[in-house]
Amino acid sequence: MIRRVALLIVGAVAFWGLASQLAIWMGAGEFTRAYSATAMLVCLVPAVATLILAEWVSAGKSENLALASLGGGLFRMLVAGAAAILLPVRVEFFRQQDGWLIWVVVCYLAVLALEVGVIVTGRQKPTA
Numbered sequence: 001m002i003r004r005v006a007l008l009i010v011g012a013v014a015f016w017g018l019a020s021q022l023a024i025w026m027g028a029g030e031f032t033r034a035y036s037a038t039a040m041l042v043c044l045v046p047a048v049a050t051l052i053l054a055e056w057v058s059a060g061k062s063e064n065l066a067l068a069s070l071g072g073g074l075f076r077m078l079v080a081g082a083a084a085i086l087l088p089v090r091v092e093f094f095r096q097q098d099g100w101l102i103w104v105v106v107c108y109l110a111v112l113a114l115e116v117g118v119i120v121t122g123r124q125k126p127t128a
Contacts, residue, residue: 005052011114013040015040020036028099029097031097038103039106040103042084042087043108043111047115050069050071050073050115051115054068054072054119076112084101
């Protein structure tokens with residue numbers, strides 16, 4: 001389980017570094033690193049929590065994995081959506097430049113793809 005969580009975190013950090021640097025090279029604004037790092041954290045923290053929960057729930061029965069993944073997906077969407085809406089409303093910094101919502105969507109999709117890859121490739125084959 002620790003290996004999969006570490007893979008998810010390392011993959012997300014690598015994606016964040018590459019995507020934010022590419023955006024800066026393409027002329028994105030001065031808040032690019034802060035917006036992208038915050039968006040990645042907003043998407044990564046619930047993903048790590050749901051990955052741990054899915055591992056814990058499915059330890060005994062793999063049938064529970066689908067239910068845990070569905071619940072985890074709903075949890076991730078609620079957290080990311082709430083942060084995407086509430087941070088610009090409550091914090092002046094996130095209203096200073098466009099791009100916050102784009103970073104949330106990009107980071108959410110990247111973390112979702114990484115998590116699906118980690119779950120699918122990490123499942124052990126049943127022994128006969």
